[in-house]
Amino acid sequence: MKFITYLKTIDSVTIYPLVTLALFVLFFFVVILWVSKANKNYIENAKNIPLND
Amino acid sequence: MNIEKFSYDNRPVKWFAYATIFWGVIGFVAGLWAAIALYFPAINLDWAPTTFGRMRPVHTNAVIFAFVGNGIFMGVYYSLQRLVKARMFSDVLSKIHFWGWQLIIVFGALTLWMGYTTGKEYAELEWPLDIAITLVWVIFGINMFGTIIKRRERHIYVAIWFYIATWVTVAMLHIVNSIELPINFMKSYSWYAGVQDALVQWWYGHNAVAFFLTTPYLGLMYYFLPKAANRPVYSYRLSIIHFWALIFIYIWAGPHHLLYSALPDWAQSLGVVFSVMLIAPSWGGMINGLFTLRGAWDRVREDVVLKFMVVAITAYGMATFEGPMLSLKNVNAISHFTDWTIAHVHVGALGWNGFLTFGVLYWLIPKMFRTELHSKGLANAHFWLGTLGIVFYAIPMYWAGFTQSLNWKTFTPEGTLQYSFLDTVNMLLPMYQLRSLGGLLYLTGAILMVLNIYKTVKKGSFVAEEEAEAPALAPYETHNGEHWHRVIERKPIQMLVLSLVVVALGGLIEMIPTFLVKTNIPTISSVKPYTPLELHGRDIYVAEGCYTCHSQMVRPFRDEVKRYGDYSKAGEFVYDHPFQWGSKRTGPDLARVGGKYNNAWHFNHMYEPTSTSEGSIMPRYPWLFTKGIDIRRTPDMIRAMQTMDVPYDVDYANRATEDLEAQAKVIADDLKSNEGIRQILEVEGVSNLQHSKIVALIAYLQRIGTDIKKVPANALPEN
Known part of the structure; x- marks a missing residue:
């Protein structure tokens, strides 16, 4: 059974995978951007939490 | 600054540590037993509980849920308190969590040995235990989130994110995969059938590996490795990407357990793509762990x-x-x-x-x-x-x-x-x-x-x-322009919700279309529901763990089609609650075994496998001859199937026992016509062959994969 059969029944279905892919890529883009820009002190502080008990 | 004095509760850590050691040894012994059974089948002592088919689920469940499970709780109860600088939320809940989990393990092992199983790998425990697991898991959750909420450390360290994702995902997986219809205290049927059951099961099975054996242990790695090495993790930034990428991608990969099976192609391809992507976050995590030891490798020699x-x-x-x-x-x-x-x-x-x-x-x-x-x-x-x-x-x-x-x-x-x-x-x-x-x-x-x-x-x-x-x-003072990710990091409940959304997405996108397929599945008109006797036989097949060694899935390969017969079609499994495709062929595939041998062959094979198959490593199943099936259960079995849309006639439950007797009589009479079998029956003292387990099992085995042989090959769907 070809999956396409079910997808064809949805109106303007072609936009779905594109939206999903865009969201997925966007999420990682934002996470990576944030991670790379995050404040150094903040990261250092978080990193050392296990050693501070 | 107001310094507060408090104390960490080490008691649950100690209990869980002892439990992980104890169950670890038990799980390893069960594994060794099962391993020996593969070249020395007589180790089962002709006793049902010690056959491979039952020891293997005991081994896998003991190692996963008892050894690793207690290991997770040991690590979480120790590290969580220290990472959030607070005592566990409730001493009583810690105690209930501990004893509840151990009771589940004890009853789990006993019931698996007794042959009570759902027949779904790593989810074998029957419905009362499934409910108990849910309750204890909720108690663990309350205790964990209660602790996080009363914390004295603003930032939630990455190890705890892994704990949160573990908790929420395991809860989701366990509940969705355990939806089953009980017919009595220790017997139920999976709500899903065939292809759908397979998809849900391997979505669960794969993610049990991901969210029970991996994410919580990554959490432990992010805490205990820096502690043991006395240096912080190599890159905290990497750990954040590691976390999101791992939980985002892992959940999609389940269908890679079903490649070349009757699962729709698109679902197989999705599974492959996400599995290949998984290498990135997995290795990110490994590198982060190993690089934590940079400059300290000399200590590895000593410590x-x-x-x-x-x-x-x-x-x-x-x-x-x-x-x-x-x-x-x-x-x-x-x-x-x-x-x-x-x-x-x-x-x-x-x-x-x-x-x-x-x-x-x-x-x-x-x-x-x-x-x-x-x-x-x-x-x-x-x-x-x-x-x-x-x-x-x-x-x-x-x-x-x-x-x-x-x-x-x-x-x-x-x-x-x-x-x-x-x-x-x-x-x-x-x-x-x-x-x-x-x-x-x-x-x-x-x-x-x-x-x-x-x-x-x-x-x-x-x-x-x-x-x-x-x-x-x-109290936290929010300021304008604060980054969204920091907001999530401060708020455990938001973290939980976001993790749930991320993991639920993958499951939904794979499952919804496959469930929609139900109405459009390439139906094969000759595929009919099992007869009452075959249903009993199927229950025995499940209880004895036949699926631990035999698959029921002929893949579309030249050698498999040659060896077993026509490759398996999705439409053949629509009445299989649960599916029994298996994951390992220690013995041959059974998807086309129906009609391949006569009844006497099956009888002799179960009584003494080497008599029909020289060199066979299958154990003997002598109890199948002396123990009977519970015929009174038959109407309930039929009603359960009807509840799940298996198309029996409306009043069939009342007539089912008659049909069962008639079919059993035909098989029993056929067996008794064989001189050798008559001797065995006398030696074993079998007085009621017609109602014995072996007759029901033979009925089921003779049915497997035969329905599609009734129609010409060109009338069958492609998959």
Whole structure:
């Protein structure tokens, strides 16, 4: 059974995978951007939490 | 600044530590037993509870949920309190959590030995225990989130994110996969059937590996490795990406367990794509772990805790490289159903989970008992025995996997299969023997650990209440322009919700279309519901764990079609609650076994497998001849099937017993017409053959895969 059969029944279905892919890529883009820009002190502080008990 | 004094509760940590050690040894012994059974089937002592089909689920459940489960809780109860600078939310809940989990394990083992099983791998426990697991898991959740909420550390450290994702995802997986219809106290049928059941099961099965054996242990790695190495994790930034990427991608990969099966192609492809992507976050995590030791590698030589952790992380790296490779369809065509998969999971279980647990135990016990480890020499011996154990386990299994697969696929120049299935089994026996040597070494190492920890505990004094102090958490002042990710990090409930959304997405996108398929599934008109006697037989097939050695899925390969018959179609399994495709072929596939042999052959084969198949490693099943089926249960079974839309006539439940008797009589009479069988019946003292389990089982076996033979091949759907 070809999956396409079910997808064809949805109106303007072609936009779905594109939206999903865009969201997925966007999420990682934002996470990576944030991670790379995050404040150094903040990261250092978080990193050392296990050693501070 | 207002400094508050409080104490950490070490008691649950100690209980869970003892439990992980105890169940670890039990789980390893069960594994060794099952391993020996493969070349010495008589080890089952002709007793149902000790056959491979029941020992294997006991082994897998003991190792996953008892050994690793208690290991997770040990690590979480210790690290969480310290990472958030607060005592556990409730001492009472800690106690209920601990005893509840142990009770589930005890009853789980007993019921599996007794043959009560749902027949779905790693989710075998029956419905009352499924409910108990849910309740105890909720208690664990309340205790964990209660602790996080009353914390004195603003930032929630990355280890805790992994704990949160574990909690929420396991809850989701367990509930969705355990939806079943009980027919009595210890018997239920999976709500899903055939292809859908397979998809849900492997979505669960794969993510049990991901969110029970991996994410919580990554959390432990992010806490205990920096502690043991006394240096922070290599890159905290990487750990954030590691977390999101891992939970985002892992959940999609389940269908790679069903490649070339009757699962729709698009779902298989999704599984492959996400499995290959998984290598990135997995290796990100491994690199983060190993690089934490940069500049401290000299200490690895001295410190046995670090030795265990380094091997654990390396094994994680190897298993997570191999996993995506095994998901490629061309590799999977070789590896699937063979011992290669067994090797793969044991690199993960023995190496990653086992060694990380041992490392944490060797670090934690002396610390909680304010003393030094009793003997570094013994711990080192454990390390080497364990490492050798892994090597002796994995290499023969890889070898066996290749041998098996290549021989299955070998043709003579004339175009016939070169080897019978039994030929290929017998070639593997030396490998199976070596593997059990590996298991024995690993178990011996663990016993040394028990001794070492016992001595350490004896000489130390337990600190039940560890005093601590920390400033109270000041109310947080939000400021404009604060980053969204920091907001999530401060708020555990938001973290939970976001994790749930991320993991639910993958499951929904794979499942909804496959469930929609139900109405449009390529139906095969000749596929009919099982007869009442066949349903009883199927229950026996499930209870005896036949699926642990036999698949029911002929893949569309030349050798398989030649060996077994036409490849399996999705429409053939629509009444299979649960599906029984299996994941390993220690014995041959049974998808087309119906009608292949006569009833007497099956009778003799179950009574003494070597009498029909010389060199067979299948155990004897003598109790099938003397024990009967519970005929009174028949109407309930039919009604349960009707509830799940299996199209029996409306009033069929009332007539089912009559049909059962008639079919059983035909088979029993046929068997009794055989002189040899009459002798066996006399020796075994079988007085009521017609109602015996063996007759029901034969009825089921003779039915499997026969329905589509009733229509011409060109009238069948393509898949």
